[in-house]
Structures are given as structure tokens and as C-alpha cells.
Amino acid sequence: xxxxxxxxxxxxxxxxxxxxxxxxxxxxxxxxxxxxxxxxxxxxxxxxxxxxxxxxxxxxxxxxxxxxxxxxxxxxxxxxxxxxxxxxxxxxxxxxxxxxxxxxxxxxxxxxxxxx
Amino acid sequence: xxxxxxxxxxxxxxxxxxxxxxxxxxxxxxxxxxxxxxxxxxxxxxxxxxxxxxxxxxxxxxxxxxxxxxxxxxxxxxxxxxxxxxxxxxxxxxxxxxxxxxxxxxxxxxxxxx
Numbered sequence: 001x002x003x004x005x006x007x008x009x010x011x012x013x014x015x016x017x018x019x020x021x022x023x024x025x026x027x028x029x030x031x032x033x034x035x036x037x038x039x040x041x042x043x044x045x046x047x048x049x050x051x052x053x054x055x056x057x058x059x060x061x062x063x064x065x066x067x068x069x070x071x072x073x074x075x076x077x078x079x080x081x082x083x084x085x086x087x088x089x090x091x092x093x094x095x096x097x098x099x100x101x102x103x104x105x106x107x108x109x110x111x112x113x114x115x116x
Numbered sequence: 117x118x119x120x121x122x123x124x125x126x127x128x129x130x131x132x133x134x135x136x137x138x139x140x141x142x143x144x145x146x147x148x149x150x151x152x153x154x155x156x157x158x159x160x161x162x163x164x165x166x167x168x169x170x171x172x173x174x175x176x177x178x179x180x181x182x183x184x185x186x187x188x189x190x191x192x193x194x195x196x197x198x199x200x201x202x203x204x205x206x207x208x209x210x211x212x213x214x215x216x217x218x219x220x221x222x223x224x225x226x227x228x229x230x
Contacts, residue, residue: 040223042222091159110160
């Protein structure tokens with residue numbers, strides 16, 4: 001079974017530039033998550049999708065971050081304009097149903113962003 | 117809001133020995149799940165073990181076992197017969213049964229000495 005796929009794995013951009021990350025969840029998984037992990041910290045949920053609808057985006061900085069999940073499959077996370085504090089690993093994850101049912105959540109390898 | 121605390125930034129263990137990682141959490145919920153994830157340098161989060169709060173029996177997965185103390189809100193991970201491949205960051209995580217947000221602790225780095 002293929003895992004959660006993410007690209008690009010690494011990206012270096014200058015502040016005020018834009019960047020986009022792509023995620024393809026495990027086939028059949030209805031729920032997709034984007035987490036931000038700053039160096040030395042645990043991951044923090046940015047946004048959760050159930051199929052193609054947003055369930056929780058309360059911690060997404062909406063002035064610069066946006067995410068979409070068209071057709072309820074793969075997803076794109078965009079940052080525009082980037083700030084230095086956005087340097088982090090962006091982890092995509094998926095689960096068969098909403099996490100509230102205690103499902104295991106499967107993570108991708110992450111996209112490393114460095115803003116200089 | 118729920119919080120998860122891992123008080124040990126780093127733990128060192130000799131190969132084949134045992135190491136225990138601590139985790140405490142704060143919640144007013146009675147029904148929830150607890151997890152331990154391993155994160156190697158590749159940064160992919162790998163599920164190690166999970167525990168349902170309604171189960172009194174401690175979960176085990178091969179060399180990994182937990183000590184779940186619900187009243188004390190404590191959830192420690194024991195790694196037995198440590199191997200070089202166990203070296204990684206370990207994160208404790210909490211999820212309330214009716215929730216959707218996995219809350220992580222700050223992590224503990226495990227070093228395995230040959």
C-alpha cells in the first residue's frame with residue numbers, strides 16, 4: 001500500500017516569496033491533515049479536510065496560508081508571502097475517517113521549508 | 117485546552133538495554149486516545165503504539181510497551197532491548213474521542229550507544 005506522498009521534499013525561498021506544497025493521501029482516506037512542525041517542537045495542526053470540505057482551520061494563518069483539496073483527493077498548501085518564522089517542516093497526513101474515531105493517522109515524510 | 121508534556125529533552129541508552137520515556141497530559145475528558153510516534157531524521161512520523169483510555173490493560177507492541185496511569189494522567193513508553201534503529205525523536209500525542217486535533221508533546225530525543 002502506497003503511503004502519503006508529498007512534494008517537494010525541500011524548498012528554500014526568500015522572505016515575501018510564495019511556495020506551494022502538494023500532498024497525495026493514502027488511497028481511500030477521506031480525512032487529510034496539514035501539520036506545521038517548527039524545529040525542536042511537536043507538530044501543530046494547520047488544517048483538516050474531510051473529503052473536500054474544511055473541518056478545522058482554526059490555527060491556519062489565513063492572511064498568508066491557504067489550502068485546498070479539490071475533488072477530495074490530493075491537496076495543496078500555499079504560503080504567500082512567506083515570513084522567516086514559516087521555516088518548518090510541513091507534514092501531510094491522512095486517515096480513513098475523522099481522527100475523532102480514534103483512527104490511526106498516517107504521515108508523509110514532510111516538506112522542509114527554509115525562508116531566508 | 118489539552119496539553120501534553122514531555123519533560124525529558126534527551127535520553128541515552130546502551131544497545132540492548134531498556135529506556136523509559138515520560139509523558140504527562142492534562143485533560144478534563146474521560147474518553148480519549150494516547151499515542152507514541154517515532155520521528156527519525158527523515159521526519160516521517162511513524163506510529164509506535166496507541167492506547168485507548170477506556171482500556172485498563174497497557175498496550176504492547178513487540179519491544180515497546182506503555183505504562184498508562186489514567187488517574188495520574190501519565191503515559192510512559194518503555195523500549196526494551198534497544199536497537200540502533202530506535203534512535204529518533206519520540207513524540208507523545210493526545211486525542212479526545214470526539215475530537216479531531218492530535219495534540220503533540222515537545223518530543224524526547226533517544227540516543228542509542230553501541
